[in-house]
Amino acid sequence: MSVKIALAGNPNSGKTTLFNALTGSSQHVGNWPGVTVEKKEGKIKGQADVRLVDLPGIYSLSPYTLEEVVARDYLTKERPDAIINIVDGSNIERNLYLTTQVMELGIPVIVALNMMDVVRKNGDIIDVKKLSAALGCEVVEISALRGTGVAEIAKKAAALASSGKQTPPQHTFNEVVEAALHTLADLLPADIKPEQKRWYAVKLFERDKKVLQSVSLTAKMEEIIGCTEETLEDDAESIITNERYEYISGLVRGCVRKKRKGLSVSDKIDRVVTNRFLALPIFAVVMFLVYYVSVTTVGGWATDWANDGLFGDGFHLFGVWIPGIPVLLGNVLEKLGTAEWLNSLILDGIVGGVGAVLGFVPQMLVLFIFLAFLEACGYMARIAFIMDRIFRKFGLSGKSFIPILIGTGCGVPGVMASRTIENDRDRKMTIITTTFIPCGAKLPIIALIAGALFDGAWWVSPSAYFVGIAAIIVSGIMLKKTKLFAGDPAPFVMELPAYHLPTAGNVLRSMWERGWSFIKKAGTIILLSTIVLWFLQGFGFEDGAFGMVEDLNNSVLANVGSVIAFLFAPLGWGDWKAAVAAVTGLIAKENVVGTFGILFGFAEVAEDGAEVWGTLAASYSALAAYSFLVFNLLCAPCFAAIGAIKREMNSAKWTWFAIGYQCIFAYVISLCIYQIGSVFAGGAFGIGTVVAIVLAAVLIYLIFRPNPYKETLSRRTQVRSVQA
Amino acid sequence: MKTLKEVRCGQTVKVARLHGEGAVKRRIMDMGITRGCEIYVRKVAPLGDPVEVTVRGYELSLRKADAEMIEIC
Numbered sequence: 044m045s046v047k048i049a050l051a052g053n054p055n056s057g058k059t060t061l062f063n064a065l066t067g068s069s070q071h072v073g074n075w076p077g078v079t080v081e082k083k084e085g086k087i088k089g090q091a092d093v094r095l096v097d098l099p100g101i102y103s104l105s106p107y108t109l110e111e112v113v114a115r116d117y118l119t120k121e122r123p124d125a126i127i128n129i130v131d132g133s134n135i136e137r138n139l140y141l142t143t144q145v146m147e148l149g150i151p152v153i154v155a156l157n158m159m160d161v162v163r164k165n166g167d168i169i170d171v172k173k174l175s176a177a178l179g180c181e182v183v184e185i186s187a188l189r190g191t192g193v194a195e196i197a198k199k200a201a202a203l204a205s206s207g208k209q210t211p212p213q214h215t216f217n218e219v220v221e222a223a224l225h226t227l228a229d230l231l232p233a234d235i236k237p238e239q240k241r242w243y244a245v246k247l248f249e250r251d252k253k254v255l256q257s258v259s260l261t262a263k264m265e266e267i268i269g270c271t272e273e274t275l276e277d278d279a280e281s282i283i284t285n286e287r288y289e290y291i292s293g294l295v296r297g298c299v300r301k302k303r304k305g306l307s308v309s310d311k312i313d314r315v316v317t318n319r320f321l322a323l324p325i326f327a328v329v330m331f332l333v334y335y336v337s338v339t340t341v342g343g344w345a346t347d348w349a350n351d352g353l354f355g356d357g358f359h360l361f362g363v364w365i366p367g368i369p370v371l372l373g374n375v376l377e378k379l380g381t382a383e384w385l386n387s388l389i390l391d392g393i394v395g396g397v398g399a400v401l402g403f404v405p406q407m408l409v410l411f412i413f414l415a416f417l418e419a420c421g422y423m424a425r426i427a428f429i430m431d432r433i434f435r436k437f438g439l440s441g442k443s444f445i446p447i448l449i450g451t452g453c454g455v456p457g458v459m460a461s462r463t464i465e466n467d468r469d470r471k472m473t474i475i476t477t478t479f480i481p482c483g484a485k486l487p488i489i490a491l492i493a494g495a496l497f498d499g500a501w502w503v504s505p506s507a508y509f510v511g512i513a514a515i516i517v518s519g520i521m522l523k524k525t526k527l528f529a530g531d532p533a534p535f536v537m538e539l540p541a542y543h544l545p546t547a548g549n550v551l552r553s554m555w556e557r558g559w560s561f562i563k564k565a566g567t568i569i570l571l572s573t574i575v576l577w578f579l580q581g582f583g584f585e586d587g588a589f590g591m592v593e594d595l596n597n598s599v600l601a602n603v604g605s606v607i608a609f610l611f612a613p614l615g616w617g618d619w620k621a622a623v624a625a626v627t628g629l630i631a632k633e634n635v636v637g638t639f640g641i642l643f644g645f646a647e648v649a650e651d652g653a654e655v656w657g658t659l660a661a662s663y664s665a666l667a668a669y670s671f672l673v674f675n676l677l678c679a680p681c682f683a684a685i686g687a688i689k690r691e692m693n694s695a696k697w698t699w700f701a702i703g704y705q706c707i708f709a710y711v712i713s714l715c716i717y718q719i720g721s722v723f724a725g726g727a728f729g730i731g732t733v734v735a736i737v738l739a740a741v742l743i744y745l746i747f748r749p750n751p752y753k754e755t756l757s758r759r760t761q762v763r764s765v766q767a
Numbered sequence: 768m769k770t771l772k773e774v775r776c777g778q779t780v781k782v783a784r785l786h787g788e789g790a791v792k793r794r795i796m797d798m799g800i801t802r803g804c805e806i807y808v809r810k811v812a813p814l815g816d817p818v819e820v821t822v823r824g825y826e827l828s829l830r831k832a833d834a835e836m837i838e839i840c
Contacts, residue, residue, distance in 0.1 A: 105797060134825045135824075136823040137798065277802075280792075280793060281802075284801055317810065429814070432812065432816045433814065535829065536827065536833060537828050539827065539828050
C-alpha cells in the first residue's frame with residue numbers, strides 16, 4: 044500500500060536540503076494547480092511506496108499568503124498520511140510556531156529537528172525527550188546538510204504514516220481561551236472528524252476567512268468569541284497568536300539551554316556586509332562580479348561558443364576542429380540528398396531558431412549558479428534589505444535589481460532570475476519590465492541607428508539605457524495603481540537568515556532545475572514560433588508560383604509587412620521594410636540589422652550594419668529612426684525571452700498581458716516622440732500631434748494620479764488617529 | 768505613544784501592543800512580534816529604511832511604515 048507524506052517547515056529551515064537528501068534523484072518538479080508556486084514530489088529513498096510532497100516554505104497556516112493557502116489546502120483537503128515538520132534547531136522558537144499549528148490538523152506528525160550540528164557547535168543543548176513529550180510527537184535530531192539522521196527520519200515517518208497512529212496536540216492555551224475552544228468544538232457540525240475538531244475550533248475562533256467558507260459561524264459561536272475577546276481585551280486572531288508564542292516561550296525555557304556568548308560568525312559577517320557605509324560598495328562589487336562573470340567573461344564565452352561554435356561553423360577543442368551542429372547536419376542532409384526546402388527547414392528553421400535559443404543556456408547556467416549561491420548563502424535576503432527603499436517606490440522588490448542587471452546582458456536569464464522574488468505581484472511586475480532594459484542583442488540596433496542617422500553621436504547609446512530605465516520606473520508606477528496589482532499591501536517583514544556555506548550539490552541541483560525548465564520551453568513554444576517565422580520569411584509567390592523564394596522581398600513576410608506597415612506610419616516609419624525588420628527581431632533582436640541589410644540589397648552586413656547606413660539615412664528622418672529605435676527597445680522581446688516570460692508567469696493570460704503591455708507601451712512612447720518631436724523640428728501641427736499630446740497627457744495622469752487602491756493609507760491614518 | 772519606528776539602533780524594547788489589522792498585522796505577529804516580547808534594534812539599512820531587528824533569537828527586517836504599527840513601552 045502506498046502512503047503519502049508531506050514535508051512542512053519554515054523558509055530557510057533546510058527544507059529543500061532535507062527533501063533532496065530524502066528523495067535523491069527521484070524528483071518531479073511542477074507547479075501547484077492554478078498558481079505559480081513550485082511543487083516538488085519524490086519517492087523516499089529506501090522506503091518502498093512512500094511518496095513525499097514538499098510543501099511551500101511557510102511561517103504560519105494563516106489564510107493570507109499564497110504559499111500558506113496552498114499548503115493549508117493540501118493538508119486539509121488531500122490529507123496526507125503523515126507530516127514531517129522540519130524545525131531549525133538553531134532558530135527553534137519561531138520554527139515551533141508553525142509546529143503548534145501543524146499539530147492541530149489531526150494528521151500524524153513527526154518533527155525533524157534540523158541543524159543539530161550548528162546547535163552543538165554553538166554549545167547549546169536541546170532536551171529532545173522533553174520536547175517530544177511536550178509536543179506529543181516524536182522528535183528526531185538531524186542535520187540535513189551533513190546527512191545525519193536522514194535515514195532514521197525516513198524510516199520513522201514511513202512507519203508512522205502506515206501505522207495510522209494519531210499524534211494529538213498537547214499544547215494548551217490559557218483557561219479562558221481553552222474554555223471557549225471546547226465550547227466551539229462541541230458546537231461544530233457533526234460531520235467533522237474528532238481528530239480535526241481542534242483545528243476547526245481554533246480556526247473558527249480566529250474567524251479564519253477560508254474556513255468560514257465551509258463551516259458557518261453561528262450566533263452562539265460569535266457570542267462566545269466576542270465574550271473571550273472582551274475578557275482578554277484583544278481580537279481573537281491576536282489572542283491565539285499571542286497564546287501560541289506564550290506557550291512556546293515556556294516550552295523553550297524548559298527544553299533549551301543556550302550558551303550565552305558574543306557575536307556568532309554570521310553576526311560578524313553581517314556587521315560588515317550590511318554596514319551603513321560598506322553595504323552599498325560591497326553590493327556594487329558583488330553585482331559587478333555576478334555581471335562580469337555571467338555576462339561579460341565566462342557567460343559571454345559560453346554563449347559565443349554555443350552560438351558560433353556548437354550552433355555555428357564549429358569550434359576548436361584542444362586544437363582539434365569540431366564542426367558545429369548545422370555543418371554536421373548539413374553534410375548528412377547533403378549525403379541523403381533531401382529536398383532543398385527540407386534542408387532549409389531543418390538548418391535555418393529548426394536548428395537556427397532553437398540554436399539561437401539554446402545558445403543562451405550555458406550562460407544561463409553560469410548565472411543560475413550565482414543565483415543559487417546568493418540565495419542559499421543568505422545574501423539574497425540582504426540585497427532586498429539594501430535595495431528595498433528604492434525599488435518599492437516603483438512597485439518592484441529590492442530583489443528586482445538582479446533581473447534588471449542581468450537583463451542588460453540578456454533578457455532571457457534576466458526574466459528567469461525573477462524567480463528569486465517571493466512576492467507574486469513584485470515578481471510579475473519585474474517580469475513585465477525586465478526586458479525594457481537594452482540587452483546585448485539590441486546593441487547592434489542602437490549602433491545601426493546611431494551610425495546611420497546621428498553620425499555616431501555619443502548620446503544615442505546612453506539615451507537607450509535611459510529610455511529603458513525610465514520605462515521600468517514609469518511602468519512600475521503606472522501598473523502599481525491599476526486593479527491588477529492592487530489588493531492587500533504586501534508587508535515587507537522578511538527574515539534575514541544566518542549566513543552559511545551551501546553545498547555544491549544543492550547549488551548545482553537548483554541551477555539544473557531552472558535551466559531545464561527553460562530548455563523544455565525552447566523545445567515547444569519557441570520551436571513552433573521560429574518555424575512559423577521561418578516559413579513566412581522563406582516562402583511566397585515568385586514568378587507566379589508559390590514556393591521558396593530567392594528574394595526576401597517576395598516572401599509572405601514582406602507581404603504581411605506591407606499590410607501592417609500603415610500601423611507604423613504614425614511613428615514615422617510606415618515603410619514595409621522597417622515593419623518587416625521589427626518582426627524578424629522576434630527571433631533575435633540583432634536580426635533587425637541583418638534584415639535591413641537584405642532588404643536594402645546587401646547579402647551580408649557587419650554587426651552594426653555599416654553598409655546600409657547611407658541608404659537608411661536617405662530613407663528615414665533622424666526622428667523617425669529614433670522612434671524606430673525606441674519601439675524596438677521596448678516592444679515584445681525575442682521568442683526566447685517570451686518563452687522565459689511564459690515559463691515564469693506560468694499563465695497564458697499573464698504572458699499575453701506582458702507582451703501586449705510592452706507593445707502598446709512601446710507604440711505610445713514612439714508615437715509621442717515622433718509626433719511631438721516633429722512639431723519641435725518645425726513640422727506641421729496635425730491630427731497626429733493632437734493624438735500624441737492626448738496620449739502623453741493620459742500617461743502623465745496615470746503616473747501622477749493618486750492610487751485608488753491604496754489600503755496602506757487608511758491603515759496608516761488609523762495609526763495616526765490613535766496617536767492624536 | 769512610542770512606536771518601534773522611533774527606537775534608535777542598539778536599544779532593546781518591549782512590545783506593548785500592535786496596531787493595524789488584517790494580513791499585515793497577522794504577518795508581523797506570525798514572525799514572532801507579539802505583546803510582551805523583546806525587540807533589539809540592530810541597524811538601519813544604508814538608505815535609511817528598512818530596519819533590522821533581533822526578535823526571538825533571529826534577524827528580521829521590516830519597513831519603518833510597518834514598525835510604526837508596533838507600540839512599545
